[in-house]
Amino acid sequence: MIFQPVLHPLLLVLLFLPLTALVVWVLIRAPRPATGTAAKAAGAGAVASHRLLWTLRLVLVLACFFLVLRPGIPGGATQTLATDTDIVLVVDTTASIVAEDWDGDQPRLDGVRDDVRAIIQEYPGARFALLTFDAAAELRMPLTTDTTALVGSLDVLRPEVTSQSRGSSIGIAAPLLAETLKGAAESSPDRSRMVFYFGDGEQTVDTPPESFSASAKYTDAGAVLGYGTAEGGPMRITSGGLSGDNPGYIEYEGADALSTIDEANLKAVAGQLGVDYEHRTADAAPTLPAPPSTTTSYAESGSTGNVTELYWIAALVILALLGFELTRATMLIARLRQLRAPRDRAPSRPEGGAR
Numbered sequence: 001m002i003f004q005p006v007l008h009p010l011l012l013v014l015l016f017l018p019l020t021a022l023v024v025w026v027l028i029r030a031p032r033p034a035t036g037t038a039a040k041a042a043g044a045g046a047v048a049s050h051r052l053l054w055t056l057r058l059v060l061v062l063a064c065f066f067l068v069l070r071p072g073i074p075g076g077a078t079q080t081l082a083t084d085t086d087i088v089l090v091v092d093t094t095a096s097i098v099a100e101d102w103d104g105d106q107p108r109l110d111g112v113r114d115d116v117r118a119i120i121q122e123y124p125g126a127r128f129a130l131l132t133f134d135a136a137a138e139l140r141m142p143l144t145t146d147t148t149a150l151v152g153s154l155d156v157l158r159p160e161v162t163s164q165s166r167g168s169s170i171g172i173a174a175p176l177l178a179e180t181l182k183g184a185a186e187s188s189p190d191r192s193r194m195v196f197y198f199g200d201g202e203q204t205v206d207t208p209p210e211s212f213s214a215s216a217k218y219t220d221a222g223a224v225l226g227y228g229t230a231e232g233g234p235m236r237i238t239s240g241g242l243s244g245d246n247p248g249y250i251e252y253e254g255a256d257a258l259s260t261i262d263e264a265n266l267k268a269v270a271g272q273l274g275v276d277y278e279h280r281t282a283d284a285a286p287t288l289p290a291p292p293s294t295t296t297s298y299a300e301s302g303s304t305g306n307v308t309e310l311y312w313i314a315a316l317v318i319l320a321l322l323g324f325e326l327t328r329a330t331m332l333i334a335r336l337r338q339l340r341a342p343r344d345r346a347p348s349r350p351e352g353g354a355r
Contacts, residue, residue: 001310004070016065023061027054053328060321067314074308083123083291085192086143086184087222089116090177092199093132093159094168095250096259099200101233103282108227112198113154115225115286119196120147122288127191129180134160137173143184162237162250170203170265171210181218192292195222195273201262209265212272221289224270224277228261235259 005012091097091112098107120128128150130141141153160168181193195215203209234256237247250257263279270277278287 001071001073004072006068006070009069012065012068016061020058020061020065023054023058027051027058056321056324060318063314063317063321067311067318069311071310071314072308073310083126084190085123085126085194085220085291086129086188087119087123087126087194087196088129088131088177088180088184089119090173090195090197090199091130091132091154091157092134092170093157094134094202094204095159095162095165095235095238096200096202096204097227098159098238099228099233099235099259101229101231101259102227105233106282107236108200108233109157109159111227111280111282112225113151114282115198115280116154117151118286119288120150123194123291126194126291129184130154131173131176131180132157133173133176134168135164135166135172137176139176139180159238161239163239167205169205169207169209170199170201170269171212174210174212174214177212178214178218181215185218192220193218194289194291195219195275197222197224197266197269197273198227199224199266199269200228200259201226201265201269202259203262203265209268212269216272216274219273219275220292222273222275223286223289224266224273224275225286226261226263226266226277226279228259230260232258232260 003009007015097109097112100107102108102111125145127143127145128141128147129139129143130150130153131137131139140157141150144150177195181195184191184193197212234249236249239247261279263277267277276287276289280286
């Protein structure tokens with residue numbers, strides 16, 4: 001069994017330990033039965049009821065702790081190659097990344113997401129970092145083996161707000177990429193490093209793009225993947241709001257503005273990084289380089305793959321115990337409503353007047 005806790009295990013212990021101690025203390029400190037035969041019998045029943053109730057509450061707390069530990073068992077039984085590599089994904093999030101010329105009229109960002117999933121499957125065991133750029137570069141996710149979180153971040157990734165766009169450079173992420181790779185090389189010098197750049201190569205500022213050459217010495221392999229067509233595609237307006245309304249398309253001189261791929265710029269980026277360039281289309285899978293052989297090995301356990309989650313067992317226990325608590329509370333409320341306050345009676349006067 002393996003665990004994938006939602007928080008650091010030490011933090012979970014600090015959160016649950018006081019609550020568990022309180023429940024155990026109340027469980028042990030049961031009420032003492034009163035004296036007398038009948039009272040003792042009733043008191044013994046009350047003590048047993050008290051201990052049963054708080055034992056169930058202790059089980060509820062432990063089930064919650066088990067739930068947030070996210071237990072599971074490894075799935076699959078085939079021996080799989082494990083990649084001891086750090087992979088940095090550099091993703092264009094300018095307005096042009098949603099230009100609709102991928103697989104017909106789909107946004108280019110859909111192609112980026114599909115290719116990232118292919119990369120995750122190609123390099124099992126690797127650590128991934130997500131770096132995005134538009135008007136500025138941002139490290140969205142530091143190096144991690146949590147590919148579920150990586151895919152989740154890409155699924156909710158949106159381009160910059162159109163009204164705030166002031167142009168962008170395809171090389172604005174160069175300093176941050178070099179810093180990220182340098183940090184990975186210093187902290188784990190025995191691991192190789194790969195870089196995958198996803199973009200369309202459009203340079204929309206007047207200055208020349210920054211060079212990625214500083215990252216070349218830290219890059220062992222990777223690729224520059226280009227998206228878009230020479231004919232171009234229209235770009236939807238990005239408002240940044242949660243409304244599902246269709247905001248329309250970006251216009252230029254009364255017509256839909258078209259974004260086209262600039263493969264010359266993308267090939268220049270590939271040359272600076274020392275990796276290959278590939279133009280991506282939806283009808284073919286990406287051609288991915290082999291990881292450095294010195295950083296690959298077969299898993300010792302011989303069984304890697306998807307994890308079969310077991311947290312649902314704890315969830316069922318929690319649901320049953322909460323149902324018991326809700327039923328008990330409902331019965332107590334109903335019992336209280338059946339109680340009636342004694343009616344006030346006026347003092348009776350003797351017949352015949354005063355004595």
